[in-house]
Amino acid sequence: MANIRLNILPIKNKQFSFKVYRKLKLEGDKKEDNTWLYNLPQDMDINEYRSYWISFIPKNEFEEYIVDSNMSIGLSKKYIFEQLVKALNVNKPKFEFKVKRLFTDCFVDFIINKYEKGNKIIYMCPYYLEEQNTYGFIIDFKFSKNIDVLFDKEVQKLSLSLDVNGRSNKNYYSDKFRIVQNFITEVYEGIQNIGTEDEPIEISPNLVETTVFHLNKKEYIFSNNNISSSQFQGIRNYGAYKNISKEVTFAFIFEDRFRSFANELYLSLTGKLNPGTFPGLEQMFNININTKNVNQIKLANYSLEAMSQAINEVKTLQNNNPERKVVGIYIEDCAVDSEDLPASNNYYYLKYHFIKNNLPLQVVNYRKLGERNSLKWSTS
Structure with missing residues (x-):
């Protein structure tokens, strides 16, 4: 074949070396201009790595060092x-x-x-x-x-x-x-x-x-080791491979202007909006979702302060209900056909802090799913 x-x-050289200037990173160090942080061998023992500030130009208190290309891919x-x-x-x-x-x-x-x-x-x-x-x-x-x-x-x-x-x-x-x-x-x-x-x-x-090689047909494993070639039909017919062990509380994070869309999203997840395409979280995943376990976290705007406040409210909700698992659902307003840096920054900021606190977060793009037909086919 x-x-x-x-x-x-590709670079023709399978292996190459280059000169850098480095300084061991110490606690409390602040990043200087034109420096980057990488791990490199401390001495001849290439198995013992330390964090170093790296510069490609000479700097005070930086030592010259020759890097082999296999020491640090980054x-x-x-x-x-x-x-x-x-x-x-x-x-x-x-x-x-x-x-x-x-x-x-x-x-x-x-x-x-x-x-x-x-x-x-x-x-x-x-x-x-x-x-x-x-x-x-x-x-x-x-x-x-x-x-x-x-x-x-x-x-x-x-x-x-x-x-x-x-x-x-x-x-x-x-x-x-x-x-x-x-x-x-x-x-x-x-x-x-x-x-x-x-x-x-x-x-x-x-x-x-x-070289080209063929993969075997993709298959998925579900509960009781049942196998299907379709993720959706496999979940629908056999259930999830592993169920969540706690009852779930959903925290919907959105501005008031998205209230109507948030209601449609809620109804879609329950299976009431388009039961023919998605019968609901309870039927598919054995996860209850109803007015008793859904909370709204109001977002005043997209400022860092508003985002931080929303994160703290979700953390408080989790801390006050340790026997349950809180799942965040964030409705964002983001351009889908161009680079939207403010929206991207909010996305990564929320993802980082949710992961840091062991909280799952699903981001839903209003501009992409705001039309009912889009939501209908995307919920599943």
């Missing part, structure tokens, strides 16, 4: 990304580019075409392919819609999800492959060498090849 190509540009990815950005700044590719960072992920967006509705973009981000012990860069295509533009058929065509005739694009992957290959040809000379004279690193012009 023929190999397939992954959208990863740091090695960080290094090759910084080297890629350096090469781009020096060699000035024909495409306008922007460096983006989102939490621990780093990207370079290349604008390959501009349109009234948005931009066609090729992006690159560092990656470690464990299967082949290879570092490289994921390289892929996307269409970035302008914020003030409606999501319509033309946007879908530019995104390649629809073909030029407005039908489902059967050539989606081959179209992306062609665009990516053309991009590599045009920029490769400027990104080929991203290392230094002492530490050469070369990017391959060819996407990674990997």
Whole structure:
């Protein structure tokens, strides 16, 4: 069977080394500019790791250290990304580019075409392919819609999800492959060498090849080890693999303007709204949901203070009812077809604090599920 190509540009060096400057992290340390925290071997014993502040430029009280690429995958990815950005700044590719960072992920967006509705973009981000012990860069295509533009058929065509005739694009992957290959040809000379004279690193012009193998048919295990190929029908016919051991209290977190939608969501979970598509939590999971075990946590707005207050109310609800399990349901107002950073920040903030307090949280997007037909098919 023929190999397939992954959208990863590999580094030719299976192993490489690079210079950093490091300082042991001590309690109470504050992060300095242009420093990052990574674990590295304390000395020659590579099995004993400590946390170090890392810089790629000399700093006071930082010692020079040579890192082998197999010591820290995260740091090695960080290094090759910084080297890629350096090469781009020096060699000035024909495409306008922007460096983006989102939490621990780093990207370079290349604008390959501009349109009234948005931009066609090729992006690159560092990656470690464990299967082949290879570092490289994921390289892929996307269409970035302008914020003030409606999501319509033309946007879908530019995104390649629809073909030029407005039908489902059967050539989606081959179209992306062609665009990516053309991009590599045009920029490769400027990104080929991203290392230094002492530490050469070369990017391959060819996407990674990997062998193909077939997985067995996916099956799911339910109560009493019953098996089904359908998650939904398996739950419906046999019940959950493992039931929750406590009675549940549901904490609905939402602004007052979503009261009507919250009621529809509640009725949908009980199975009363669309019993033909979802018969309810009690029938499917043996979990009671009724007016006696549903609480509203009022959200005044989306400020950090309001979010913190909601979290504290849920924690209090759990502490006052240790014999029950409190489950949070947060209704968010988030744009679904564009990057909505404030909503994303709220999402991660709530998720973090719920997980920290051993509380489950389900986030429901009003803009995505606000239409009754969407809710009907999404509840299950």
